Amino acid sequence: MQLPRKSFLILPLLYVAVAPAPAAAQTAADAMFAVNNTWMLVATLLVFMMHLGFAFLEAGLTQSKNTVNILFKNVSIIAIGLLTYAIVGFNLMYPGEFSMGGFFGFAGFGIGTDAAGLTSEYSEGYTYWTDFIFQAMFAATAATIVSGAVAERIKLASFLVFATLYVGLVYPLVGSWKWGGGWLDEMGFYDFAGSTLVHSVGGWAAVAGVFLLGPRLGKYINGRIHPIPGHSLPLAAAGMFLLWFGWFGFNGGSVLSADPGLVSLVFVTTCLAASAGIIGAMITTWTVQKHPDLSMVLNGALAGLVGITAGADVVSVMSAVIIGAVAGVLVVFSVIFIDRIKMDDPVGAISVHLTCGIWGTLAVGIFSADHSFLTQLIGVLAYGAFAFTAAFLIFSVIKATMGLRVSEEDERRGLDLSEHNMEAYPDYQIMITR
Amino acid sequence: MQLPRKSFLILPLLYVAVAPAPAAAQTAADAMFAVNNTWMLVATLLVFMMHLGFAFLEAGLTQSKNTVNILFKNVSIIAIGLLTYAIVGFNLMYPGEFSMGGFFGFAGFGIGTDAAGLTSEYSEGYTYWTDFIFQAMFAATAATIVSGAVAERIKLASFLVFATLYVGLVYPLVGSWKWGGGWLDEMGFYDFAGSTLVHSVGGWAAVAGVFLLGPRLGKYINGRIHPIPGHSLPLAAAGMFLLWFGWFGFNGGSVLSADPGLVSLVFVTTCLAASAGIIGAMITTWTVQKHPDLSMVLNGALAGLVGITAGADVVSVMSAVIIGAVAGVLVVFSVIFIDRIKMDDPVGAISVHLTCGIWGTLAVGIFSADHSFLTQLIGVLAYGAFAFTAAFLIFSVIKATMGLRVSEEDERRGLDLSEHNMEAYPDYQIMITR
């Protein structure tokens, strides 16, 4: 923040170091590159806010005795996600020349510092650094999705080890199949911003985790379902709003430039799908459950957002509304179904991210004439098979070695006291435990 | 999010579909169009965040037994607002050629998908999609303003029906008088970003709703005022911050381009008016009420923001400070006055949005030499007469048919249990009801 009104002596020296000096004659291409890059950076910071959104949503929909634990996981994941992506993930996901049949490739450890790559010669839309940080923010969200489903009973250290391996190795490897130009990309599979590559990949790991952990104590007794209400609906609602806010960058940034027509179309399809998801879930829950359930409506918005993510740039506005509305209806029945088969997912992560991730990916094959339903289905199945297997294996090894679940006593006391020796709301919790 | 490091084979195909291909020779006009459009999209997502701001402010300033209900309304309104605006509102507000005397016009149902309209040929500042989504975000805020004033006693379904009609029909119809190029626009009435078109229009509906509903139980007993404190000041304060945050887009985006001089001037006038509103309300409440009241200071910031909204681009910085300070003083006395005449407005929405909306609109006639005080007054009165009458009629029909107010028993239990069968903070509320 140097000398804005006096001189520009210092800054030009810096420009020389890392970027071409802003010479007198700037071209239209320079300006366009700056717009594109700026939008991608704004998209990056919007995706960053999704981590606060997930933290709020998960904390709000679970009990107050596990809130510190949830927050701790969400803060840790972003650090783990960004650092592992810098060390290994980015180069696994975008392997460049070296690739084994479009299934696996690796460009080496660490992120580059080649000065040429930092400028407009790297791509038309952004610098190398922008590419890295935008993709890294995406990567971190995949593990966060799992966090909510396994909440209130998983050991902290075990979860952190899982998250490190999943976001550092599995997410980028399968990501490379499509976004890294791998075999599914060559087959014509389409997933604009990650209904499958991000949301389903997270959702499959949630299924594996929930299956291996088993339900929370007291959730299913003698075959009956005992709902365990979340401790703060304001936190949960704020989480939804922040996730939608972040989705402007998640989908809008996936255009990979500030292209006016495409980015604005994506804003419209994204917002209308989320709105239709709200209305779809509202009508369904009001009809089926006889009262308008706030947490279902929040999930309806997220369902619409996940649903539109695969095709936000290739479907019409009317299709976006239908995709969102169907997702909003689907998520309510999915939550009920998942509960009936005694898969205990405290926040509905599997229904939102997996059920609607699959729906959104298939919807591209239905609503876009340029894409094949069959290819979309192959993609869904391939990702499901690999992601579920990988997550199941990692969780199983952790279960066999470190253990996956806290003791019954620790679960009853809450993970905040047993794992962290802290309470989320000490002023009030003193009273409750009395 | 396709192939950032390998090739650009896929994306150009998309570009063909919805936008001109980014040919090698981009012009300065292309770059300028991209900047303008990007800023308008950023403004859109900032205005989106105002919905979380309203949700927090309203939930924070009301009782915890009605929190789920408030959140449900705020989540629903954004869906209703965006969808009705897509179906009918946008074409009512900007009717194009067809207009009946500048009072009413309608361009048809649904939003266009004409490919030509999506590009820079649509306008200098943004695409058709950007225009729609920015305006749609605005529309949804008008109904949200009402939500706070009628809180803690209105039936959920009745409110949703009102919001649908008001945001779908009334808001765009009166909006067309000025922003759609209607009769008030031709007369020279000025309202930059909506002190009257958004805030007063919402505020008049709040007056009608509060009048027809009557006060909350226990608010006025034997002629004495019994304050009902809001349940969470942190939520209320966060609401103010998020609304201010959104106002950068609400006012900054109303420039309708990224014009450097105008947008930055609007940022300065907006922020200094909000600051002066805080100081004005702080001094007033500290002097009149003998202690510094946080909720009044929060309303002072919002009062300054509403006040500057009509003229943020045409008044000087010093005028902005005066407008904000006056608004900050006004809002305190308005809240006291509204309470004295037994209009029960739990969050002070009438004082913030109507009183200061009127003040801000008239202030344009005082502080800008290019605008007439009389014309501004005519605009204020015309909007007041129509918006109040329309809201009164809609609310009256709803009252006569569906009913407007919950039963006494339901109000005592709280709308969360009676309408939603949920609690906002189950861990704690168990104790309170014991």
Add this chain to the structure above:
Amino acid sequence: MQLPRKSFLILPLLYVAVAPAPAAAQTAADAMFAVNNTWMLVATLLVFMMHLGFAFLEAGLTQSKNTVNILFKNVSIIAIGLLTYAIVGFNLMYPGEFSMGGFFGFAGFGIGTDAAGLTSEYSEGYTYWTDFIFQAMFAATAATIVSGAVAERIKLASFLVFATLYVGLVYPLVGSWKWGGGWLDEMGFYDFAGSTLVHSVGGWAAVAGVFLLGPRLGKYINGRIHPIPGHSLPLAAAGMFLLWFGWFGFNGGSVLSADPGLVSLVFVTTCLAASAGIIGAMITTWTVQKHPDLSMVLNGALAGLVGITAGADVVSVMSAVIIGAVAGVLVVFSVIFIDRIKMDDPVGAISVHLTCGIWGTLAVGIFSADHSFLTQLIGVLAYGAFAFTAAFLIFSVIKATMGLRVSEEDERRGLDLSEHNMEAYPDYQIMITR
């Protein structure tokens, strides 16, 4: 928000008033100027959100009986900061031609309205208004840092007087030494975005305030430390996320343009330093305190952010990771040390902002070959000597006149009731006081 679809008759008239008319032939330089200015405005609104971040962090880490007071201070400070910066601060910090030995200069009262200054002739990166509002948002943060350290015992009026003088006079005066082109700038001292100029300057005032106030009642009894836990860890965690979010603008905007290479590099160094700070603090607290402490991890993220702020644009990515990790370790030991010497800093502000601000400033001399460790040390000492002395004097005069600390009884009841006659959570606090 005028006539988007019909004509552009009105807006061009405005353009004439404050900016050059957008003629048919726009140049690449015009477009680049618009990009730069737009990014600086986005950075401004990101820095604005840091105020909500500070409010949440401070409220979350203190007791619920002082929450209204904390929120009131944070809302007031932004108003005080922006208004004093408009009246005097901006012209003290960037004095232009007139300067006394690079130590003190002043360009007069008020902010300019010269039309020429509002256009691209003012600078290459932004308009005069953009310059002012971005710098003003920065200024307000310096006083906010103090707020947390002196919380739960300082008189409200006394704090507001201190904040007014410190942000209005001291911050801009010392800021001019470097960013205003003063003596330290001429010496080659480097502080990119304010590890010293903002964070240490705030931190030194925190030291003076904490020293003169003494510890909270019950914190140190018979030489033993009695921790006073914060009342809401979700608020505290949200505060950290919002501060990080704001830091994208704090550091990213300090590039003073949208230069693609520099801004994206700054995003990467900033995020990786924060991530490394989290991991550093996590490992340290898990090892030293035997359990993973959430508040320490939150402080670890902030420590990494403060640490990288001085050199975010001149260090390599690997250096950023090291700087962040060291900051994350440092902050844990600093919190323990500050507590041992009985300096009662409820939120760890001194450790985060001062300890890591010093570390970050010195790190530029270690990790960047272009900067001298000795010069960085001279800067650190000069700022420390002046800022601490100034803060000590102001606080001492206030203590001798208005008094600095509330009565014992008021502190026991909480500042919310004694200073504001309000409660943050009335629904619950009724029960607690029973």
